[in-house]
Amino acid sequence: MKNWLFGIVIGIFFLMLAACGKDPSTNEGKDKIYVTTTIAQIEDIVKNVGTDYVQTESLMGPGVDPHLYKASQGDIKKLQKADIIFYNGLHLEGKMGEVLEKMSEQRPTVAVTRDIPEEKLITDPQNPNAHDPHVWFDIELWKYAVDTVANELSSLDPKHEKEFKQNAEEYKQQLDKLYEESRKKVEEIDENSRVLVTAHDAFAYFGRSFGFEVEGLQGLSTDSEYGLKDVQSLIDLLVERNIKAVFIESSISEKSINAVVEGAKERGHEVEIGGELFSDAMGEEGTKEGTYIGMFEHNMETIVSALK
Numbered sequence: 001m002k003n004w005l006f007g008i009v010i011g012i013f014f015l016m017l018a019a020c021g022k023d024p025s026t027n028e029g030k031d032k033i034y035v036t037t038t039i040a041q042i043e044d045i046v047k048n049v050g051t052d053y054v055q056t057e058s059l060m061g062p063g064v065d066p067h068l069y070k071a072s073q074g075d076i077k078k079l080q081k082a083d084i085i086f087y088n089g090l091h092l093e094g095k096m097g098e099v100l101e102k103m104s105e106q107r108p109t110v111a112v113t114r115d116i117p118e119e120k121l122i123t124d125p126q127n128p129n130a131h132d133p134h135v136w137f138d139i140e141l142w143k144y145a146v147d148t149v150a151n152e153l154s155s156l157d158p159k160h161e162k163e164f165k166q167n168a169e170e171y172k173q174q175l176d177k178l179y180e181e182s183r184k185k186v187e188e189i190d191e192n193s194r195v196l197v198t199a200h201d202a203f204a205y206f207g208r209s210f211g212f213e214v215e216g217l218q219g220l221s222t223d224s225e226y227g228l229k230d231v232q233s234l235i236d237l238l239v240e241r242n243i244k245a246v247f248i249e250s251s252i253s254e255k256s257i258n259a260v261v262e263g264a265k266e267r268g269h270e271v272e273i274g275g276e277l278f279s280d281a282m283g284e285e286g287t288k289e290g291t292y293i294g295m296f297e298h299n300m301e302t303i304v305s306a307l308k
Helices: 002-020 040-053 073-081 094-103 139-156 158-186 204-210 228-241 255-266 292-307
Strands: 033-039 054-060 084-087 109-111 127-131 195-200 213-218 245-249 272-277
Touching: 033 040, 033 073, 040 054, 040 084, 040 139, 040 158, 040 292, 054 073, 084 094, 084 139, 139 158, 139 204, 158 204, 158 292, 195 228, 195 255, 195 292, 204 213, 213 228, 213 255, 228 255, 245 255, 245 292, 255 272, 272 292
Parallel strands: 033 054, 033 084, 084 109, 195 213, 195 245, 245 272
Antiparallel strands: none
């Protein structure tokens, strides 16, 4: 029944898009580019690169799982207002594929992962034809997204290209500093203890970048199923490797990880919840964790504090 209702909503959505199109008067007299993004991590890039020349809205806020997110009627206004839409791509926004495809017929609709060389992407272990979409956890790869945003904004507003490109370079310098500070923090953890266990496999890029072994109960998408065998395998790993902490995620229920913790306890191995990590969503707007750099710093501090 839910799928049937969703199909009707999407059908109405597409009819409204076809009827309305981009209202040319929406930005009349405006000197800003209206940007809609799917996830807040991308909105943060747009804010840093576009500064006073952009107005941004993100569809997915704190605690929202982009893998399962479905566009609502309330999103139509945000999408219709946009001069350009930025999304992650690599099937992160799996349920929004049709919507983004339709929007691309009316306005620039850009995957910020578009310019990342394919050989730098991590292949989905469960699907060799797909790639891990969580690229923001590799700072070097996320810098490609910064350049993509700067180039697209420059195409829409050529008179401010110099500012966009300069802002992008300054932001990438901040990201370089973030990487160096994060790398130093990782050194506080013994190499044998650099094992990151989370609810779903969102941290493979992070692990590759900073030398962590990463294990997730679910696959790359929270839409994937997990069973008793998956839980048992993770419990075995915790016991055999004497891992003392696992982590919950802000956008995913704690239920699955709690089952792993309880299972390890039954085997005589005490495992703590090391803290909450931001994986697919960032923190509340206006907080440190509501920015990409602040979110990354929070995750690193939480991981290091629990595992060192």
